[in-house]
Amino acid sequence: MKILQVVESLAPRYGGPSVACPAMCREFARCGHETAIYSTDADGGGRLDVPVNLPLDGPPIRGVRLHYFHAWSFPPLYKFSPPLAGALRKTASSFDVAHIYSLYGFPTAAAAHYCRKSGVPYVIHPHGSLDPFLRTHHALRKAAYSRCFLPTIFAGAAAVMFNSAEELKLSRDAPELAHLDDPAGNGPSSVIVDVGVEEIFFSGPSEGVRHEFREKYPEWRGRRLVTYFGRLNFKKGLDILVAAFCAVAREQNDLHLVLAGPDGDGYGEKIRRWLGDAGMLERATFTGNVAGAERVALLQGSAVMMLTSYTENFGQAVAEAMAAGVAVIISDRVNIWPEVERARAGLVVPCDDDAAAAALRKILESPEAAREMGRRGRELALARFPWSAVGRQILAVYEKMIERSSRRRGMATSRVAASV
Incomplete structure (x- = not known):
């Protein structure tokens, strides 16, 4: 399986995904899957001291191709990165599945856009962004972003990943999730997967x-x-x-x-x-x-x-x-x-x-x-919580996403053929 991970930044200041994403990718590589991380050099108002626009293979994440792309430092929360968008435009179609972290930033919108264009199934991983407590923080900025991007992002997603049943319960009333687990299959499905712990x-x-x-x-x-x-x-x-x-x-x-x-x-x-x-x-x-x-x-x-x-x-x-x-x-x-x-x-x-x-x-x-x-x-x-167990759960989610995407493409092809 060829797996793309898109995470806004791996700087420690941003918390969970900066730790969980690399650890998860190490487990995928151990299982023999081809994995790439696309991220930016954003670090608050500054930048990470990393080489940009070059694939890194090996330490600090052995067996995983790590790509850092330069992001504008203003506005710092949005992480606007034309080089990241360019890489996604060129390479998204080469992956079987994509895992997109967080909600309110340019990398999420760009990754979802190019995955949709390429027909690559993707999972959105909010990491708590839809919790009622956080929805009120930077409310105007989030409202503008939600109006412009989130309906399309969620409509095109194959799944939305939560890390606990409590997170899903607290997020249920978010307007963006109106079609989550839609019985007619017109929206993404919810999945709950723990966060792993290193050995x-x-x-x-x-x-x-x-x-x-x-x-x-x-x-x-x-x-x-x-x-x-x-x-x-x-x-x-x-x-x-x-x-x-x-x-x-x-x-x-x-x-x-x-x-x-x-x-x-x-x-x-x-x-x-x-x-x-x-x-x-x-x-x-x-x-x-x-x-x-x-x-x-x-x-x-x-x-x-x-x-x-x-x-x-x-x-x-x-x-x-x-x-x-x-x-x-x-x-x-x-x-x-x-x-x-x-x-x-x-x-x-x-x-x-x-x-x-x-x-x-x-x-x-x-x-x-x-x-x-x-x-x-x-x-x-x-x-x-061992990553070996959590990794298996996430890989199973990806496989279901790919299977569902293939089935839908097959149905669409059949409809086109029938209409000719």
Whole structure:
């Protein structure tokens, strides 16, 4: 199978797709499928330091052809890229299927357009963009884009991919999805597929890596770590997390907050002010993005991982924490929450400071119960989230899309022949 992935950017500041897309493509390559990623060099108001308009084959994604195309830096959210459009116009027809990430940007509109023209079936992957909470953010820009592009984009899609049943449920009333799962087959079908977790979260890093990583942060010695993974961003509920941590840290002197993630839009300054006003800034560490073996080392050295987001289409960091055997505290807006609750792998709370603080106290007061949560979470992750399992599910979706597209083309050809 020849698979095209179109993702607006692989810069860490953009979160989920920048991690999930390369990992998924590695799994496709391992299974023997020919895979290409088309992306841009957009990185906020700047650019990634990558070669553009040249196919890269090998590291950092072995077995996958990676193409970066230059994008205009203004407007930064739209990622307008004539070179990307040109490449899609020339090459879209050479692929069997396309996977298009996100909604509100030029790469999505361009990829959908050229796939439709070439008769290539494509799946749209909103990554939470249709959540009611996010629909109100940049509402005017999104309304204009929706009016101009989204009806055609969704009408031409073979499928719309969601990462949890909760994400699909919350997105159902979006006007753009009016024809989703139409009984007459006049719209795209919905599919639900988990986000995968890399093998290293299950196997863990070496003792040497764990030791070297901890040595970078001497302020952590003798401390119990409350860890957050993700972008420093308004939607992540960090106001709730910081308030809960400060309330409990006033009672327990050995707590330390670790905020591990890129600061894409200066939101970290707000967090520093909140911590400073509470007298807790010295009991927090901003590590920036932490990846690979060090990310696992940080998780395994944490007392608990917290994610109190206002919206989260899945919660990849939560799945990673469970794979590493760490108890989690998450909000009921992190859409993996039903799975966490059913597995008793952590505590689920509303988006409320006091509720989050109470959950943190409960975890910290019973280390044995927390270890048992971690064990159950690891069992869930092993059963559901290895990329080998998730990759098979996505490949099955692609195969159905191709089969459906071929059947429709055959029917259209038959109708034309009958009319002659």
